[in-house]
Amino acid sequence: MSLPDLSALWLTLQLALITTIVLLIIGTPTAWWLAQTRSRLKPVFEAFIALPLVLPPTVLGFYLLIAMSPNSWLGGFWVSVTGDTLSFSFAGLVIGSVIYSLPFMIQPLQTAFEGPVKQAMRTAASLRASPLDAFFSVAVPMSVRGFVTAIVLSFAHTLGEFGVVLMVGGNVPERTRTISIEIYEHVETLNYGDAHALSAILLVVSFLTLLSVFMFNKRYPAHVRV
Amino acid sequence: MSASKLVIATRTAFSGFELDLEVALPLQGVTAIFGPSGSGKTSLLNVIAGNLRARDGRIVFGDEVWQQANPGIWVPPHRRGVGLVYQDGQLFPHLSVLGNLDFAAKRAPEAGAGHAFGDIIAAMDLGDLLDRDPQTLSGGEKQRTAIARSLLTRPKLLLLDEPLSALDSARKAELLPFLETLKSQFAIPTLYVSHDVDEVSRIADRVLMLDAGKVAGFGATDDVLSRFGLEAGRNPYENTSTLLGIVDEQSPGSDLLAIRVGRGQIWLASDLALEPGTDIQLKISARDVSIATTRPEQISIQNMIEAEIVSLNEAKRPAFQTVELSVYGQRLDAVITRKAVSDLALIPGRKVYALIKSATFHS
Amino acid sequence: MFGALANCSEPQARSTATVAVATNFKPTLEQLAADFETRTGYELETVSGSTGKLYAQIVHGAPYDIFLAADQARPKRLIQDGRATHQGRFTYAIGGLALWSPRKAEITPDSLIEPELSRLALANPDLAPYGLAAMQLLDRLGLTETLQSKIVFGESVGQTFAFVSTGNANLGFVSAAQVLALPEDVRGSYWLVPRQLHDPIAQDAVLLEGSGQNQAAVAFFSYLQSPQAQETIRLSGYRIE
Numbered sequence: 001m002s003l004p005d006l007s008a009l010w011l012t013l014q015l016a017l018i019t020t021i022v023l024l025i026i027g028t029p030t031a032w033w034l035a036q037t038r039s040r041l042k043p044v045f046e047a048f049i050a051l052p053l054v055l056p057p058t059v060l061g062f063y064l065l066i067a068m069s070p071n072s073w074l075g076g077f078w079v080s081v082t083g084d085t086l087s088f089s090f091a092g093l094v095i096g097s098v099i100y101s102l103p104f105m106i107q108p109l110q111t112a113f114e115g116p117v118k119q120a121m122r123t124a125a126s127l128r129a130s131p132l133d134a135f136f137s138v139a140v141p142m143s144v145r146g147f148v149t150a151i152v153l154s155f156a157h158t159l160g161e162f163g164v165v166l167m168v169g170g171n172v173p174e175r176t177r178t179i180s181i182e183i184y185e186h187v188e189t190l191n192y193g194d195a196h197a198l199s200a201i202l203l204v205v206s207f208l209t210l211l212s213v214f215m216f217n218k219r220y221p222a223h224v225r226v
Numbered sequence: 227m228s229a230s231k232l233v234i235a236t237r238t239a240f241s242g243f244e245l246d247l248e249v250a251l252p253l254q255g256v257t258a259i260f261g262p263s264g265s266g267k268t269s270l271l272n273v274i275a276g277n278l279r280a281r282d283g284r285i286v287f288g289d290e291v292w293q294q295a296n297p298g299i300w301v302p303p304h305r306r307g308v309g310l311v312y313q314d315g316q317l318f319p320h321l322s323v324l325g326n327l328d329f330a331a332k333r334a335p336e337a338g339a340g341h342a343f344g345d346i347i348a349a350m351d352l353g354d355l356l357d358r359d360p361q362t363l364s365g366g367e368k369q370r371t372a373i374a375r376s377l378l379t380r381p382k383l384l385l386l387d388e389p390l391s392a393l394d395s396a397r398k399a400e401l402l403p404f405l406e407t408l409k410s411q412f413a414i415p416t417l418y419v420s421h422d423v424d425e426v427s428r429i430a431d432r433v434l435m436l437d438a439g440k441v442a443g444f445g446a447t448d449d450v451l452s453r454f455g456l457e458a459g460r461n462p463y464e465n466t467s468t469l470l471g472i473v474d475e476q477s478p479g480s481d482l483l484a485i486r487v488g489r490g491q492i493w494l495a496s497d498l499a500l501e502p503g504t505d506i507q508l509k510i511s512a513r514d515v516s517i518a519t520t521r522p523e524q525i526s527i528q529n530m531i532e533a534e535i536v537s538l539n540e541a542k543r544p545a546f547q548t549v550e551l552s553v554y555g556q557r558l559d560a561v562i563t564r565k566a567v568s569d570l571a572l573i574p575g576r577k578v579y580a581l582i583k584s585a586t587f588h589s
Numbered sequence: 590m591f592g593a594l595a596n597c598s599e600p601q602a603r604s605t606a607t608v609a610v611a612t613n614f615k616p617t618l619e620q621l622a623a624d625f626e627t628r629t630g631y632e633l634e635t636v637s638g639s640t641g642k643l644y645a646q647i648v649h650g651a652p653y654d655i656f657l658a659a660d661q662a663r664p665k666r667l668i669q670d671g672r673a674t675h676q677g678r679f680t681y682a683i684g685g686l687a688l689w690s691p692r693k694a695e696i697t698p699d700s701l702i703e704p705e706l707s708r709l710a711l712a713n714p715d716l717a718p719y720g721l722a723a724m725q726l727l728d729r730l731g732l733t734e735t736l737q738s739k740i741v742f743g744e745s746v747g748q749t750f751a752f753v754s755t756g757n758a759n760l761g762f763v764s765a766a767q768v769l770a771l772p773e774d775v776r777g778s779y780w781l782v783p784r785q786l787h788d789p790i791a792q793d794a795v796l797l798e799g800s801g802q803n804q805a806a807v808a809f810f811s812y813l814q815s816p817q818a819q820e821t822i823r824l825s826g827y828r829i830e
């Protein structure tokens with residue numbers, strides 16, 4: 001395979017990895033809050049977070065395009081801080097991917113946190129563990145399955161992202177030309193050979209990623225013994 | 227210990243019920259919190275522990291204010307030093323028994339007289355269980371582990387929420403001695419929630435009676451129990467019958483005893499080594515009795531005895547009935563499903579066989 | 590009944606034709622279709638997309654009757670592959686490029702070398718002839734290397750337009766027809782690129798194989814070459830030749 005194609009693959013993996021890490025950092029406290037809160041606004045937040053599951057990626061991409069424009073608040077702020085537009089940049093793709101894959105990180109975590117973890121936190125408090133201490137020593141080990149599912153789903157989902165990248169990426173080689181864009185272009189220009197090769201790679205990588213989750217869940221119990 | 231007290235004053239509605247009380251409990255020995263289900267016992271424990279927050283509550287432990295409305299004070303649960311043991315132990319599934327115990331030991335405060343790790347393990351007899359997965363433990367083993375775990379945090383106050391109610395009568399009998407050890411060896415002020423008169427009369431120094439979230443009575447155990455007409459052995463919340471019998475023999479090599487009751491004989495499991503001829507009292511929970519209309523098997527060692535149906539009465543749950551039996555003149559109650567009663571055509575006067583799952587022995 | 594059809598040499602009366610049109614021409618086509626439908630009573634259905642995508646669909650059997658491409662290459666290939674009729678092909682419009690910004694300023698070729706230009710949008714040359722023409726222009730002006738890092742590609746000339754109109758790119762090469770279709774007060778500013786500076790963006794139309802019997806298709810095909818149609822096309826910002 002020629003060089004541009006490999007760089008697209010590498011770029012896509014990078015995007016998926018960074019997006020997943022960002023999602024882990026912002027998603028974990030959010031999922032925790034959702035699991036604990038008794039606020040009446042909880043369903044509103046849950047609906048918002050679930051939106052990327054049902055909206056066409058083009059809708060998301062469209063609004064992102066407008067929000068990232070230097071004329072708008074977000075885009076303008078970004079230009080003033082970095083001197084570069086948010087659209088057509090890798091950072092812009094990360095932001096788009098984070099929103100696009102948000103429910104895939106938050107929902108499995110929230111489910112894990114709403115189970116037996118809740119009572120275990122009370123037990124931990126009775127054993128003099130502070131909430132932060134209890135979170136890391138009890139909640140996290142008891143939620144390993146949820147974490148694994150969330151991480152793998154977010155990663156795999158971002159690998160396959162197309163609509164959002166198409167709308168705001170600008171197809172810049174080695175910056176925003178992801179593997180799905182590359183495949184699309186090959187199909188458009190009737191390079192079916194290259195399209196097959198890249199599609200096969202993406203299919204295999206995605207399948208192996210998902211397979212690893214299911215094998216992990218089968219082999220290990222619902223939590224990890226430490 | 228000094229005459230310090232645990233003061234609880236609250237008048238708050240929680241979802242579904244209300245707690246309205248003002249008490250000062252001596253921080254010494256065991257105080258039982260007694261009452262029917264729904265009377266607010268568990269909620270009271272949760273309020274004391276800090277898991278539930280009564281809006282206007284006031285909780286003072288000795289000279290530490292844990293909760294107050296004016297000026298607002300709130301000490302979060304993990305800083306109160308209150309050990310809480312639940313009905314099902316609530317052991318952490320991701321840690322072994324030893325892991326659970328270490329979790330507590332690591333977070334115990336350094337200062338103060340504490341008991342050595344080894345003493346606590348020995349007192350709760352956990353030596354062989356240390357590397358077990360909590361999910362493989364029996365009910366009694368879980369409870370002992372949970373109690374040991376709480377003890378390891380050197381709590382100032384121990385709250386036990388119906389620790390034995392999930393166990394059957396035989397397991398309860400096994401565990402009660404451990405609770406008595408807990409009291410005598412470790413001397414931590416304890417609140418013990420229960421609806422079982424036997425447990426309460428054995429362990430508690432004083433009783434706080436609750437009814438629908440309000441205090442119905444408070445005082446020394448025997449006083450309060452007799453004032454409310456509750457006697458050990460005749461428990462309105464859990465139907466227990468007492469049969470008097472004599473030990474006939476002990477089967478060699480096993481822990482089965484043959485007990486003569488009236489003109490009948492019944493084999494029951496017991497850890498006790500008793501001499502033939504000993505007078506014995508059998509306490510049998512109605513839940514542990516079932517009824518057969520024919521002898522199921524022709525073997526000599528059987529946990530059943532002939533009985534006659536005296537009457538059919540209501541039981542606590544609508545799907546069940548209480549069948550009052552007479553075993554050679556002594557009363558034995560059984561709780562049976564309505565369906566079984568009609569399927570077996572159980573009517574007063576009929577002669578049947580009572581099968582007894584387990585009994586506790588009192589000499 | 591089918592036997593009778595097979596033997597028939599007269600064009601069958603079918604009152605609807607499907608036209609696949611390159612996105613940049615769609616607004617103009619809608620005007621033409623409205624006029625045509627009124628005059629003849631036939632009905633037209635429109636499918637639009639990038640020339641490349643429509644071409645791929647036709648190759649895979651999409652049931653279109655007429656293809657209005659944005660280039661000549663694709664229609665020629667269709668004829669080579671036997672998917673379009675020989676006598677069908679003609680150039681229905683010649684497109685023009687415009688360098689455009691929605692803001693009011695003066696746009697000249699020098700705008701391309703101003704330091705304030707951070708993003709220049711054009712259509713992907715592999716997918717859209719307008720993009721190819723824009724790249725040719727940049728080559729001609731010797732600016733390809735210097736502008737390399739500032740270029741972003743729209744998937745089509747439509748997306749290119751969106752990039753510029755939302756402000757994500759300061760300038761962009763779009764079709765002159767798109768700019769002229771805007772109402773005057775929002776037209777912004779633009780430079781109409783002289784046609785000599787790039788290969789002509791000749792847009793060819795073909796009648797697809799199998800549609801020669803479709804009366805509506807045949808009628809529309811000749812309508813496109815009529816003076817009324819050509820006038821409409823010219824007014825939209827294209828040339829006829």
